[in-house]
Amino acid sequence: MKARYYKRSFQFKRPSGTSRGVLTEKHSWMIEVWNESNPEIIGLGECSVIPGLSPDFLHDSQYEGELAALCKDLSRDLTDLPSIQFGLETALLDLQQGGKRVVFDNAFAHGKLQIPINGLIWMGSEVFMREQIESKIEAGFSTIKLKIGAIDFDSEIKLLSSIRDQFDSSQITLRVDANGAFSPNEALQKLERLSNLGIHSIEQPIKAGQWQEMAKLCVSTPIPIALDEELIGINRLEEKMKLMDAIRPQYIILKPSLHGGIKGCREWIALSEERNIPWWITSALESNVGLDAICQFTAEYKNDLPQGLGTGSLYVENTPTTLKVENGMIYRSIH
Numbered sequence: 001m002k003a004r005y006y007k008r009s010f011q012f013k014r015p016s017g018t019s020r021g022v023l024t025e026k027h028s029w030m031i032e033v034w035n036e037s038n039p040e041i042i043g044l045g046e047c048s049v050i051p052g053l054s055p056d057f058l059h060d061s062q063y064e065g066e067l068a069a070l071c072k073d074l075s076r077d078l079t080d081l082p083s084i085q086f087g088l089e090t091a092l093l094d095l096q097q098g099g100k101r102v103v104f105d106n107a108f109a110h111g112k113l114q115i116p117i118n119g120l121i122w123m124g125s126e127v128f129m130r131e132q133i134e135s136k137i138e139a140g141f142s143t144i145k146l147k148i149g150a151i152d153f154d155s156e157i158k159l160l161s162s163i164r165d166q167f168d169s170s171q172i173t174l175r176v177d178a179n180g181a182f183s184p185n186e187a188l189q190k191l192e193r194l195s196n197l198g199i200h201s202i203e204q205p206i207k208a209g210q211w212q213e214m215a216k217l218c219v220s221t222p223i224p225i226a227l228d229e230e231l232i233g234i235n236r237l238e239e240k241m242k243l244m245d246a247i248r249p250q251y252i253i254l255k256p257s258l259h260g261g262i263k264g265c266r267e268w269i270a271l272s273e274e275r276n277i278p279w280w281i282t283s284a285l286e287s288n289v290g291l292d293a294i295c296q297f298t299a300e301y302k303n304d305l306p307q308g309l310g311t312g313s314l315y316v317e318n319t320p321t322t323l324k325v326e327n328g329m330i331y332r333s334i335h
Helices: 060-072 082-096 126-138 153-166 184-195 211-220 237-247 261-274 288-298
Strands: 002-018 021-035 038-048 119-121 143-147 173-177 199-203 225-227 251-254 279-281 323-326 329-332
Touching (some): 002 060, 021 060, 021 082, 060 082, 082 261, 082 288, 119 126, 184 199, 237 261, 251 261, 279 288
Parallel strands (some): 143 173, 173 199, 225 251
Antiparallel strands (some): 323 329
16 A cells, blocks of 8 residues: 655634634645555545644654655554544545545435534634624524633623623523633632533633643532543553543543544543543544544534534635535535
């Protein structure tokens, strides 16, 4: 079997505020695999990174060195290279299905299943965030996720309160993502203020790596806590078990490009289900190539929670796709 890679750059339609600063451009590396006996059929996967967050990315030359080594030896251990693991897994699965961008032969891949998703509100000024909220509600989303921690907390409470003044929790489900913005000393007080607003869950209220503090919060929190960044870099099964048993979160959120690809996410899902901890899956700024693969992977499970798969419209020129989003659902439009 042969493999090659190439870099793709995607421009955001408008600068997008994240916990890692404001992004205007996003890079991915596409990996292609094929059999020499049948070179016309090519499997495609996306290796997507977020600088400062992806544990396997330091800089372009280091990352391309890893990809070059992989293309020479496809049996390399990729346990500590989650974005590359995901790209290779999806490329190989696509190749198995005939190189038609079908990663899993399931109802979603064949346009027969819609997946509920949340509408994502990016960090920014109060005016910008309010505009996004109105747009998502008009577009038919019933679950909205706001990234908080960019403006002062009182303004964020005011913004969330204004949504609740118009829509109660039976009409709009509100999720928030703090990206570790709270200090352990202030976290519980802030969670109590948020709890008055009927918040479904909060992602990563304090920075990752503070297991003892996070465990205390999960015991006393008035809002369910979802772990996200906390799971990054925890790649061995024994370590995953230790983390889950030490912290006992209310939810976990999985991103294949950050959490060990398909293999790693399957392990997290098995561990969480053994412990009756619900989970959902989120994309991590992938282009449509990676997003489609993540949607197909998600559809391998029966999970009625809204997933975080609504990032396909971020870029000026994305990769061609059959993915569509309507009324808070994502699906493949296949005729």
